[in-house]
Amino acid sequence: MSLMKAAARRIPGLRRLDARGRLLGLTPSNAVCAEIGVWKGAFTERVLRQRKPASYHLIDPWAFQGDMPDRWYGGAIADGQGYMDAIHDDIQQRFGTLPNVTIHRSPSVEAAAEFDDDYFDWVYIDGDHSYEAVLADLECYAPKVKSGGWLLGDDFLWGGDSLPVKRAVEEFVASGRAEFAQRFDQQFALRRL
Ligand SMILES: C[S@@+](CC[C@H](N)C(=O)[O-])C[C@H]1O[C@@H](n2cnc3c(N)ncnc32)[C@H](O)[C@@H]1O
Secondary structure (H helix, E strand, O other), X not given: OOHHHHHHHHOHHHHHHHHHHHHHOOOOOOOEEEEEOOOOOHHHHHHHHHHOOOEEEEEOOOOOOXXXXXXHHHOOOOOOHHHHHHHHHHXXXXXXXXXXXXXXXXXXXXXXXXXXXXXXEEEEEOOOOOHHHHHHHHHHHHHHEEEEEEEXXXXXXXXXXXXXXXXXXXXXXXOOOEEXXXXXXXXXXXXXX
C-alpha cells in the first residue's frame, strides 16, 4: 500500500483529498468544466493545479441562507451575508482575473441557462445538497455536458438516514441519461450517455 493510501485510511481529511484526486484523474486536462458550489475555493485551487482546464466556470450565489442552519452557508460556519460577500470578494480576487476562469454569482439552475448544450467536458456538483436541488442540478446540467463527459459530485452519503444526494443521483441514473461509473468515498462520477 502506498504511503498516501495508508495515511488516508487513518486521517479522514486526507481520505477526502485522495478521493478527489482519484475522481479528477477520470477527467481530461485542458477541459471545459464547471464547479457548482465553490465556497472558499479549496476544490477550485486543486482543479486549476491538477487539471489545468481550458475554461473553468465557478457557479455559486454566495448567499447566506438562514433557513438552512445545518449548512455552512446557513449558519454552521457563515454568520450572515457579510461573511458570504467576503468569501465572494476573496474568490474574485484570487481567481477572477485568470484567463481560463469565469465566475457566475447565481444559483446553479439560473446559471445553467447561460450555457449551450454539449458545452462541458465535466461538471462537479457540490452546491445545495437537498434531494430536489441535486436532482435539479443533474436535470439542468446533463444536457450541457457532452455525450461521454462526466457529471461528478461530492457528499454522496451526506444527510443522515434520508441520503438526499444518493437518492437524487440514483433516480437520475434510473432515468437512463447517465450511467453510474465510479465512487471514491463521498465522490461520485456519472458518465453522460
Ligand atoms: C459544500 S460548499 C462547496 C465546497 C467546494 N466545492 C469545495 O470543495 O471547496 C457548498 C456551496 O454551495 C453553494 N450553494 C448553495 N446553494 C447553491 C445553488 N443553488 N447553486 C450553486 N451553489 C450553491 C454555497 O454558497 C456554498 O458555497
